[in-house]
Amino acid sequence: MSELVLGISAFYHDSAAALVRDGVPVAAAQEERFTRKRHDPSFPAQAVRYCLDELGVSLGDVAAVAYYEDPRLKFRRVLATLVGTAPTGFTSFRETLPRWLRADGKLRAVQVVRRELESAELGTVPEIVVRRHHESHAASAFFPSPYRSAAVLCVDGVGEWATTTLWHGRDTALRPLAEIRFPHSLGLLYSAFTYFCGFKVDSGEYKLMGLAPYGRPRYADLIRERLIDVKPDGSFHMDMRYFEYLRGQVMTGRAFEKLFGGPRRTPEGPLTEREFDLAASVQDVTEEVMLGLARTARERTGESTLCLAGGVALNCVANGKIVDSGLFDEVWVQPAAGDAGGALGAALAVAMDRGAARGHVGSGRDAMSGALLGPAFGDAQIADYLRSRRIPYHRLDPERLVDDVAAALADGKIVGWFQDRMEFGPRALGARSILGDPRDPAMQSAMNLKIKFRESFRPFAPAVLAAEAKDYFDLRQESPYMLLVAQVAAAQQVPVTETGATGIDLLRVRRSTIPAVTHVDGSARVQTVTPDSNPAYHKLLTAFRARTGCPVLVNTSFNVRGEPIVRSPHDAYTCFMRTNIDMLAIGNFLLHKSEQPAWSEESDWRAEIPLD
Amino acid sequence: MAPLLLFTYLLVATPLGWASRLVHDPLTRRRRRRATTYWTASSEGRGT
Incomplete structure (x- = not known):
């Protein structure tokens, strides 16, 4: 008797649903494709319906629903940030707290998921299980990978507290090894430069990466001196005096402007040599950090293969540098490395806990079906x-x-x-x-x-x-x-x-x-x-x-x-x-x-x- | 709503923030110059 687990990621950006059968991804889609709103953060009602329709099942046939992050733990981080920055962050306090505490707020995300599933009338809602944000990323990286065992590295903006995590994956288990915690975040460093160069955060990072080859990394040393202290093992600590994301709704402020010679580029404004060079510089630093992290992953696990996930794993230039370094025999990157992939990872993590196998291991192929997991039209x-x-x-x-x-x-x-x-x-x-x-x-x-x-x-x-x-x-x-x-x-x-x-x-x-x-x-x-x-x-x-x-x-x-x-x-x-x-x-x-x-x-x- | 939030912010969050920063560094903002690594033992695992 096959067992189904439904994964859901929602309420931040790129909401998605994924259905896993006996540990194998069988359907997955982002809500934006249905609602036609890019990066749609709303509950993925249509994506859930699609996943169930794809297999011709109802929610009553699903053993468990897996939610991709822990709202209570995340709220503790938000609260610690609001209190930790007082009295300079009232704007953030005023805008953030109500979003978390209202009846349908983020703190009650699991109850909201249950309510949304019930109101969709897709069948009896099974138990809803929470997995941590980085565990979801790690599961999405390792379980569908072709490897029996591997080092697993997850790097993103932030989930609950962790921004970078290192894991050791073996068969159907993932063992957490080490982490770097908020506010020190390679993803948020990259997003800060994305914002400063006039692009949208959580969307324009790809543009910044594409812009980098036009410039020279003439600010890279300045970034290393002032913004981020990088150790040889890739771990890092950021100087928060230059960033605004702890106390405001923007990424950078005056200190950043002073450091880089003036205000941020106006969105859609002309691109100048400064933006080219800033992009090249932060890309240079990102690659250095990623290589350091990969080196540590190799040393700590002894594995010859690496799995990557988290938004920073979409930085394919940095991924290419890791491959070129020869640190690993092979690298596998989850195609939905961002938060949408969290839905799949959460479902896989729960499926493995419930005894699913990784039947594809040994075939030389991954379990992602070429990432073609969405709807087809005959x-x-x-x-x-x-x-x-x-x-x-x-x-x-x-x-x-x-x-x-x-x-x-x-x-x-x-x-x-x-x-x-x-x-x-x-x-x-x-x-x-x-x-x-x-x-x-x-x-x-x-x-x-x-x-x-x-x-x-x-x-x-x-x-x-x-x-x-x-x-x-x-x-x-x-x-x-x-x-x-x-x-x-x-x-x-x-x-x-x-x-x-x-x-x-x-x-x-x-x-x-x-x-x-x-x-x-x-x-x-x-x-x-x-x-x-x-x-x-x-x-x-x-x-x-x-x-x-x-x-x-x-x-x-x-x-x-x-x-x-x-x-x-x-x-x-x-x-x-x-x-x-x-x-x-x-x-x-x-x-x-x-x-x-x-x-x-x-x-x-x-x-x-x-x-x- | 805004006055209540301001009241809470000034009378609860702000003193709490000052007090917590006096005894420790909750957001690990202080740079540890002698640190050889910024990796910490993992707290990852099951959700609450």
Whole structure:
């Protein structure tokens, strides 16, 4: 008799639900994909409903619900912070305390979860079990990993008290070894610079990482001298006089401004050399700390494999440095490394406690099903949608569809690719992706400005046939979840003409045979694709290589700036029509933009999507 | 609500904060110059 555990993360950002059957993730989704509100923190009612529907079960069939953090312990930390900063933090006190203490407040999160589940009428609500925030991260990192035993490192902003934790995972057990506690947080250090550079906290960190290669780390020593004391073992202590997050609702204040030569960049304001250099500097320090932490993980556990989770584990440049260091034979990063993955981790932790096994260990594969754990739409559902809207389409057999899409891509077209189950986690991995030809030097700019409507400095990632990845990238291991950055292989590099370009202008310098996915420092955020992880996507890459000789495609998430990745055929068609995507491959249906009726909306959709 | 919060803040949180900072460093803000590591033994484990 199989046993189900439902995991839930909610009420901070990226709410999600995940369903685990006998210790194996079988369904998971973020609420934002249903509500269309990016990073939606509300109770994941629709994600829960999806997970249960996916298996055709009710809550009455679920053995336990696992909540991803301990609200009471977290409240103690909030209270200690409010009291510890008095009398200088009244604004924070006034805004924070009511949010925690009201009848449906965060302190009563478990009761709220029970009430929400009951009101959803999905069946009898089983017991609700709490797991700590970092335990949820650690479980999400280790239990689905391919390893029988491993060192486990979790690094994020903060959960209850812990901001960095080190664990030893063996079979179905995780043993906590050491931690670093709030307010000393590598995630919050990175977020402080994200905020100071004019990007949104808990969202714009990725942009800061993408900005770093444009700059020089000329502030790195200043950061080490004044902001963070880093020990050789990677542990760190921050000087809180420079940060505001203890006593206010912002990350930095005057002391930070004084240190870095003036006020923070206005959001959406021009990017200057200072922001490039600040990004490069904090990235440099982050990599140093992560390498130190990884070294300690190796020494303390003696393990030759490492599992990573927590928001900082989405820093794929730092992850790449850990892989390159050779400290570990292999590194596995949970694809939903942020708080959404906490839902999955909590469910896995409870499942293991209840006696589940890790049956996948020994197969050489992880238990994440390529992170394709979200909803799928069959051809009948897609056809119903297209017909109901009188949308012109071509229904093709799968081979013909792949061939037509590969031909269009080789011809410079940009294609929306909507196939199979939706990805769980922040990255599009070839199920809800926008694809293009990486050989085209104009593709990066065109996709940023005409498709994604986002900042021109942001790089795009390559998807590559795993068997040919080494011909294109200096990658020591597979990177199925696009969470490792590697240099483009020397064989693909082209001589760079010295133009004297700086800042954003560096983008115009061609550095490789795949310029659309080569960042200004010659790096790329690689996704390796195997036939078993995503068969349709693998076939498309194979067909593109057959036409062009190039086994690489540009892969970016199927959305526009500020919008969650598309979930349904309707979301996909809307995004297709709002942007300059040339073709939409949705199931076995191919839609050409030139054949579509004119698109009109009553209001300005761009004004309705908040910028990220 | 705001006056009550201000009252609580000034008459409860503030003296409590001062007192706690006199006897220890609840948010470990003071730098331990002689420390060789900032790792601490793990308190992670089961939720409350």
